[in-house]
Amino acid sequence: MSKILLIGYSTESTMSSFVEYLDSKSFSYDILDLCKITSCNFFHYNYSFKDLRISVNEDVFRFSEYDAFFTRGYYYDHGEIAVNRRLSDIMSVINGYLHFTQKRVINRPNMRGFNGNKFAHSILMESCGFRVPTTLTIGDSDLIIKLIADDLEGWVTKPSSGIRCEIKHITKQQASQISTGVINPLLIQKRIKGDDVRVHCVGEKQLPLMIRSSSVDYRYGKIDEYSPDIDIPTSQSVAMKQYQRRTGLNFIGFDFKISELDGMWYALEANPMPGFDFFDRRCDRKISQALLDLLIADDSSVRHKKFEEYSMEKDRIKIISPFGKR
Structure with a gap:
C-alpha cells in the first residue's frame, strides 16, 4: 500500500475534511x-536534493520514505517575527523538495497557473479555449465611472491576487462616490448573471x-439550490484538460x-489549491475519493516530468532547465 504524507494545517476546514474522509475509509x-x-519546542530539518528530513518535537518525517504527497501548505x-521566519523557511524547503521530486504530488508548488496575477491568469485561460468575461485593471476613477454608467448589464469587483475575497457588484451610485483622478488599480469584470x-x-x-x-457571490450569500447532475459542454471539458496539460496541475x-x-459558459477562475470541502459534501464525497485514487495510483501521469518537458510548444512559454543538458 502507498505511504502518503499530508502537509497542511489541521485546523483548516479542507484539510480536516479530507483527514476525516481518510479515517472513514x-x-x-x-x-x-x-x-x-x-x-x-523543537524543530529541525536536513535537506538534500534526494531527501528531506523534518523533526517537529518527537515526530520525524523522512520524505524519501513516502510514495505520494498531498499538500495544502x-x-x-x-x-510574531520568529514564528513567521520559521514557517517561511520550512515552507520554502518543503516546496523546493515537492516541486522537483519524482514522486506523486498534489499539487506541485510553483505551478499555479498565474493565479496570483489575474491579468496573466485570464490570458492563460483564454489561450486554453475558455470564454472569459471582459476583465480590466484600471487606476483611473473617471474611466471606471464612465464604464459603469454606460453599461446596463453591470460590472463586479474582484481581487487582483490569489487571496480569497468577496466579489461585489458595482452600482452607478457606488461608482459616482469614487474619488476622481488616479486611484489604486481596481480589477473589474463584466457581470455574468446566471447559475x-x-x-x-x-x-x-x-x-x-x-x-x-x-x-x-454565493460563498457569502444564500444558496437556493445545488446539484451535481449537470452536463459539462465538450468545449469546456477540452479546455480544462488543456489547462491541466499547460500547467502540469493534477487537481x-x-x-x-x-x-x-x-446559456453560454464563462470561465471565471482556475484554483490551483482549491478549498473543496463545501463541494465535496454536496457530491457524495466524490472529490475526496478521486484524490485518494490519484494519490495511490500507479500511473506515470501523476509523477513528475523532467523539467524540460514543461517547455511550451508554439504559443507556450519556454522554461529552461536549471540543471543544464542531460
Whole structure:
C-alpha cells in the first residue's frame, strides 16, 4: 500500500475534511501539521536534493520514505517575527523538495497557473479555449465611472491576487462616490448573471456542482439550490484538460457562470489549491475519493516530468532547465 504524507494545517476546514474522509475509509497516512511547527519546542530539518528530513518535537518525517504527497501548505502571518521566519523557511524547503521530486504530488508548488496575477491568469485561460468575461485593471476613477454608467448589464469587483475575497457588484451610485483622478488599480469584470458551476478536475475526472443563488457571490450569500447532475459542454471539458496539460496541475477547481441570456459558459477562475470541502459534501464525497485514487495510483501521469518537458510548444512559454543538458 502507498505511504502518503499530508502537509497542511489541521485546523483548516479542507484539510480536516479530507483527514476525516481518510479515517472513514481506515486509510493509513501521516500528517505534517504546520500548526505544530508554529508552536513546537523543537524543530529541525536536513535537506538534500534526494531527501528531506523534518523533526517537529518527537515526530520525524523522512520524505524519501513516502510514495505520494498531498499538500495544502501556504504561509500566513502569525504576528510574531520568529514564528513567521520559521514557517517561511520550512515552507520554502518543503516546496523546493515537492516541486522537483519524482514522486506523486498534489499539487506541485510553483505551478499555479498565474493565479496570483489575474491579468496573466485570464490570458492563460483564454489561450486554453475558455470564454472569459471582459476583465480590466484600471487606476483611473473617471474611466471606471464612465464604464459603469454606460453599461446596463453591470460590472463586479474582484481581487487582483490569489487571496480569497468577496466579489461585489458595482452600482452607478457606488461608482459616482469614487474619488476622481488616479486611484489604486481596481480589477473589474463584466457581470455574468446566471447559475454558478464549480468543476473539480482530479486527474482525468471532472466533477461538477451547479449552484443557484440570488447573491452576486454565493460563498457569502444564500444558496437556493445545488446539484451535481449537470452536463459539462465538450468545449469546456477540452479546455480544462488543456489547462491541466499547460500547467502540469493534477487537481484544479474551475469556477464557471452559465449566462441566463444565452446559456453560454464563462470561465471565471482556475484554483490551483482549491478549498473543496463545501463541494465535496454536496457530491457524495466524490472529490475526496478521486484524490485518494490519484494519490495511490500507479500511473506515470501523476509523477513528475523532467523539467524540460514543461517547455511550451508554439504559443507556450519556454522554461529552461536549471540543471543544464542531460
